[in-house]
Amino acid sequence: MKKLLTILLVVLMAFSFAGCGKEGEGDTPKPADDVKKVVVLLPFTGDNSYFDTLARGVETAKTQFAGKVEVELVEVGNTQEKATWDAAFDEYCEDGKYDLVVSGNNSYEEFLFAAAKRYPDQMFMNFDYSSLPEGWTEIPGNVYCVTYALDDLGYVVGALSAALTKTNKVGVVVGMSNQAMDQFIGGWCQILEAQGKEYYVRYASDKVSTGFFANPGVGKEITDDLVKAGCDVVWQVAGGTGAGVIQSCAENGVWAVGVDQDQYAQFIDTQPDWAAAIVTSALKNSDVALVECIRLLSEGKFREKLGKSEAWGIALNGVGIAENDYYKEKVPADIQAAVKDTLQQVTDGKVEVVDTMEMTPDQWQQWHDTNTTKY
Amino acid sequence: MSNLFTLEFITVIIRLTTPILFASLASFAAAVTGIGNIAIEGIMTMSALFGIIGSNLTQSAVLGTLIGVLIGVVIAMSIAFFSMRLGANAVLVGIAMNTFSSSLALFILYQFTGEKGSSASLLAPTLGSWNIPVIKDIPILGTLLSGHLVLVYVSVILALLFYILTYKTPLGMRMRACGLNPDAAKTAGINVQRLQVLSLIFSGIFAALGGIYLSMNYGKIYVNGIVAGQGWMGIAANGVANGSYGLLLIAALVFGAFRAFAIKVNIPRFGDLVGAVPYFAVFVTIIALAIINTIKVKKGNVAEQ
Known part of the structure; x- marks a missing residue:
C-alpha cells in the first residue's frame, strides 16, 4: 500500500513538472504583435x-x-x-x-x-x-x-424630481456617508436649493460588519419617514438597501428613482408593483x-x-437617466423636454455643478449648513 | 427627534424586535438543555435564502416558509449530529456553520439567479400583514395591536407557547433538568441526548423563522448579508437573560428599541456613530451584568457559577 502511494506520488510530481514545462513553452511565442x-x-x-x-x-x-x-x-x-x-x-x-x-x-x-x-x-x-x-x-x-x-447626474435627477414633486418636498436615501457617495447628491442638492424645494438627505446609517448596502429593512424605515415628512419623489443611492426604498415608495404611492442600472427593467418581472413606482433610474454606465x-x-x-x-460625463455617455417607455408614458412631455434641456446645459458646461469630490468634507458640510438641507 | 415619541415609533420597535426575538428564542431553546447554539446567524441566512427560493419554486409563500423552516431544522440536526454523535465541539461546529452558511448562501444564490447581490430576479410570493377585524378600528389599540406583519404575531405566539412548554409541562421540566445537571437528569432516567436534539430542533425552527421574517415578511427580497448580526444579538440577549425567560424578552425588546432608535434618529455627520449604538448597547449590557454578577459573588449572595 505504502509503495503504491509512493509510486503514485512520484508519477503525480512528474506530471506536475511536465505541466510546468509545457506552460512555460507555450508562453514563449508571444501572440502576434498586433x-x-x-x-x-x-x-x-x-x-x-x-x-x-x-x-x-x-x-x-x-x-x-x-x-x-x-x-x-x-x-x-x-x-x-x-x-x-x-x-x-x-x-x-x-x-x-x-x-x-x-x-x-x-x-x-x-x-x-x-x-x-x-x-x-x-x-x-x-x-x-x-x-x-x-x-x-x-x-x-x-x-x-x-x-x-456623478455630480452632473445628480443635478439632472434633481431637476426631474423638482419638476415631478407636487408637495415641493423630495428626498434621497444614501447608502453610506462618505465623499464618494456624496458626489451623487451634490448637484441634486444644488438644483433643489436653487428651485426652492425642500430636500431631505438621509444616510442608511445602520452599518454592520457584513456591509453597508445590504439592508432593505433600513431603507424602508427611512423612506417611510421621508414620505411621512411629505416627500413624494425619493431617489435611492443605496444598492441593496435601495430595494427597501423602492418597496416603501410603492406601498406609499410616491415616485422612486433608481440608480446604476434601469431598475424598472430589473423589477418589472418579479415585483411589478415596485417597478410601477420607479419613474426612471440614474444610470452610471461604467462600461462605456x-x-x-x-x-x-x-x-x-x-x-x-x-x-x-x-x-466621463453625459456627453460621453458615462452617465444619464433611463428614458424607457414607462418614463415616456408617465412623465408629462413638458417635463421630459425640460429634463432634456437640463441635460444639454450640463453637457455644454453652462451650469457649474457642485462637485463634492473637489471639496474638502468641511467645505461640503459648510455648503449644507448655509443652505436649507434637511436631514 | 420628534418622530421618536409617536405611536408609529412603537410599531417600528415591534418590527425591528421581531428578528431579534426569534434569534433570542433560538438561543434560549438550545440553552435550556445546556447546548450553546451559536450557528443562529448561519441558520437565519440559509433560511432567509431558502424561504425565497422555496417560495419561487412552489409559488406559495406558506410553502416557501415551510421549506425555509425545514432547512433550519436540517442545519440544527446536523449540528446535533456533528457534536453529539461525532463528538465535535459544539462551539466549533457553530462557527463552522456560520462561515459555511454565508459562503454557501452566496453560491446557491448565484446558481439560482446568476446574481450575487440579491434575489431581485426571482418571482417569489411573500407573506403579508394581518389586520385584526374588530380591534383595528379602535383608535390607539388598533395601531398597537393590528396591522402587523404575520410573523410578528407568530413570534409572540411562539414565545408564549415556548414559555408554557418549558415551564409548565413535564417535558419542559425534563429539558431544564438536562440543562441544569445532565448527570443528575440521566440518573433520573431522562434520555438527555434525545431532549438536547429536540431543543436544537426548536432552536432551528426559531432561527429559521427569524431569517424568513427578514427576507419574506419585513423585506420582500433576499439581499446578500441581510441578517447582519441580528442572530448574534439574539445570542447576546440570551446571555444577558442568563436563564430567565422574562429577562430574555426584555433584552430582545431593548435591543430592538436601540435598533429602531439608530434608524430613526438622524444626526447629520454622526449617522454612522448612531448606527453603532445597538451593537454598543449589547456590549455595555453584557459588561455591566458581568460586573454586577462579580459584585454579588463577592458579597456572597450568589454561588459562584
Whole structure:
C-alpha cells in the first residue's frame, strides 16, 4: 500500500513538472504583435449592478474587437485584503504579457496604484477613480483614471424630481456617508436649493460588519419617514438597501428613482408593483469608458491618455437617466423636454455643478449648513 | 427627534424586535438543555435564502416558509449530529456553520439567479400583514395591536407557547433538568441526548423563522448579508437573560428599541456613530451584568457559577 502511494506520488510530481514545462513553452511565442491583451480585474460579478455593467463591457469589447484585442475578465474575490490583490496584480503584471491591466474603484484603487509602482512599464487603467490613495501626490505616468460625472447626474435627477414633486418636498436615501457617495447628491442638492424645494438627505446609517448596502429593512424605515415628512419623489443611492426604498415608495404611492442600472427593467418581472413606482433610474454606465479605452488601445492611441484622470460625463455617455417607455408614458412631455434641456446645459458646461469630490468634507458640510438641507 | 415619541415609533420597535426575538428564542431553546447554539446567524441566512427560493419554486409563500423552516431544522440536526454523535465541539461546529452558511448562501444564490447581490430576479410570493377585524378600528389599540406583519404575531405566539412548554409541562421540566445537571437528569432516567436534539430542533425552527421574517415578511427580497448580526444579538440577549425567560424578552425588546432608535434618529455627520449604538448597547449590557454578577459573588449572595 505504502509503495503504491509512493509510486503514485512520484508519477503525480512528474506530471506536475511536465505541466510546468509545457506552460512555460507555450508562453514563449508571444501572440502576434498586433493582438493586444487586456485583463480586467474585478472583485466579483453578479451584483446585478455596477460590476455586472463592467462585465457586460468586457463582453462588448470581446466581440467588437475580436481578432484585434483579447480581453480577459478575472474575479479576484470579494475581499479588500491587500495580500490577495497584490498577488492578483503580480500574477498579471509580472511577465508583461498583458498590454493593459484594468481595475479600480474607490475600494480597490490603492492596490492598483501599488501595482503601478511595482511595475512601472505596465499600463494600467482605473475604471472608476475616486481619489489618490495615501502616499500619492499625483497619478503615476503609467495609469489612466476614469471618473464619472456623478455630480452632473445628480443635478439632472434633481431637476426631474423638482419638476415631478407636487408637495415641493423630495428626498434621497444614501447608502453610506462618505465623499464618494456624496458626489451623487451634490448637484441634486444644488438644483433643489436653487428651485426652492425642500430636500431631505438621509444616510442608511445602520452599518454592520457584513456591509453597508445590504439592508432593505433600513431603507424602508427611512423612506417611510421621508414620505411621512411629505416627500413624494425619493431617489435611492443605496444598492441593496435601495430595494427597501423602492418597496416603501410603492406601498406609499410616491415616485422612486433608481440608480446604476434601469431598475424598472430589473423589477418589472418579479415585483411589478415596485417597478410601477420607479419613474426612471440614474444610470452610471461604467462600461462605456472601458470599451472606449480598449478601442483606443487597439488603435495604439491609449498611451497618450496615461498619467491623468478624465471625467466621463453625459456627453460621453458615462452617465444619464433611463428614458424607457414607462418614463415616456408617465412623465408629462413638458417635463421630459425640460429634463432634456437640463441635460444639454450640463453637457455644454453652462451650469457649474457642485462637485463634492473637489471639496474638502468641511467645505461640503459648510455648503449644507448655509443652505436649507434637511436631514 | 420628534418622530421618536409617536405611536408609529412603537410599531417600528415591534418590527425591528421581531428578528431579534426569534434569534433570542433560538438561543434560549438550545440553552435550556445546556447546548450553546451559536450557528443562529448561519441558520437565519440559509433560511432567509431558502424561504425565497422555496417560495419561487412552489409559488406559495406558506410553502416557501415551510421549506425555509425545514432547512433550519436540517442545519440544527446536523449540528446535533456533528457534536453529539461525532463528538465535535459544539462551539466549533457553530462557527463552522456560520462561515459555511454565508459562503454557501452566496453560491446557491448565484446558481439560482446568476446574481450575487440579491434575489431581485426571482418571482417569489411573500407573506403579508394581518389586520385584526374588530380591534383595528379602535383608535390607539388598533395601531398597537393590528396591522402587523404575520410573523410578528407568530413570534409572540411562539414565545408564549415556548414559555408554557418549558415551564409548565413535564417535558419542559425534563429539558431544564438536562440543562441544569445532565448527570443528575440521566440518573433520573431522562434520555438527555434525545431532549438536547429536540431543543436544537426548536432552536432551528426559531432561527429559521427569524431569517424568513427578514427576507419574506419585513423585506420582500433576499439581499446578500441581510441578517447582519441580528442572530448574534439574539445570542447576546440570551446571555444577558442568563436563564430567565422574562429577562430574555426584555433584552430582545431593548435591543430592538436601540435598533429602531439608530434608524430613526438622524444626526447629520454622526449617522454612522448612531448606527453603532445597538451593537454598543449589547456590549455595555453584557459588561455591566458581568460586573454586577462579580459584585454579588463577592458579597456572597450568589454561588459562584
